[in-house]
Amino acid sequence: MRAPWAYYIIVCVGAVCWSLCLQSLCMAQNPDCPPPVNGSVIEQDTTSWPGKRGTAQDSTALRTGSSARDTSAGGLAAGDSASKATSGQSTGTAPPPPPPPMPIFNMYDMGSVSFSFAQSASANWQQGEEDYFALKFALNSRKQISAGPVLLRTNIITALGANYKDDSIPENALRVGDNDMFGELVVVYPVRWIMDPYISGSFRTSITESFQYFFLPRTRVASLWDPVTSQQGAGFTYMVMGQSGMFNTRLGVSLQQIRARYQTQMSDDYMTPEIEQYKSQSGIEFVNEGTLRQDSTLTYTGRLSLFGSFQELGVWSVRWENETRFRLWKFFGLTWTFNVLHDIKQTRRTQFKQAIMLGILQDF
Secondary structure, X not given: OOOXXXXXXXXXXXXXXXXXXXXXXXXXXXXXOOOOOOOHHHHOOOOOOOOOOOOHHHHHHHHHHHHHHHHHHHHHHHHHHHHHHHOOOOOOOOOOOOOOOOOOEEEEEEEEEEEEEEEEEEEEOOOEEEEEEEEEEEEEEEEEEEEOOEEEEEEEEEEEEEEEEEOOOOOOOEEEEEEEEEEEEEEXXXXXXXXXXXXXXXXXXXXXXXXXXXXXXXXXXXXXXXXXXXXXXXXXXXXXXXXXXXXXXXXXXXXXEEEOOOOOOOOOOOOOOOOOOEEEEEEEEEEEEEEEEEEOOEEEEEEEEEEEEOOOOOOEEEEEEEEEEEEEEOOEEEEEEEEEEEOOOOOOOOEEEEEEEEEEEEEO
């Protein structure tokens, strides 16, 4: 049964509102930052960006190179005018040297690693005796660099967790919790428009085995590279960046492939007698990403991605990931995560997960 169109309209409106709010917050924290990045951000001094590895000398050298290129262009124009005015008289001056090649410049470089845990124990007449312990390791790295005429954006997200629950039901006491690995590369060609063209490629898979625990014995549903979802896209993107964060959005057409070997739940077509291990589809992608850092103690990272197939535009896959980190003291802090996933290839119900964990936080 298809979800009503009103559901997807509400999701799209919420995505736009979330994007506009995040963009306005980013601009409010840095009013001196020009709204569009679109190529001109290369000359922006981003030495105060948290976690950036570039230096002030790099930024100054880049601006100096831009000024030198502008001066060289002006000198060429002046030389042409002088040659026309003298009607062929030789000036005897050598032509200006060619502009230097564009350097590779880190526009922002932000990463974090965390190791969190949660624990609870109870012994009462209502629940009996119960011990619960959870561990989670997370790695998040986002980088954008200027390499010649293009901008490269990389995004790596890794999360692995396990839960141990010892109670009156001893079966499946140790369970795999977070189990996700995601990598993405976006290539943007700045043309100084409102939105710049881009091409992208990404993959998503599990790090280790995952199981369903609804029935006994447990059922394996995923493992490393089985299944794996790859996606390529092309369209237009817009980005704004300031001292307190960044926001980018993109819209385009996309190709998606799902490959599986044993866990064919996402690739198999149940309308055919054969078991398909490969599934491809084309559609529309809409992705929003944002990062806000109020100060050294509060950081928010969010990503909202939607994909709709051309075969069934009434059915969309929605993934909304949020993480807020509160640094309490040096390397220790709280991590609050809230994720929402709606993908009918997995289940027709909307999945969500929320957790607050205490652990070690480190930025790099």
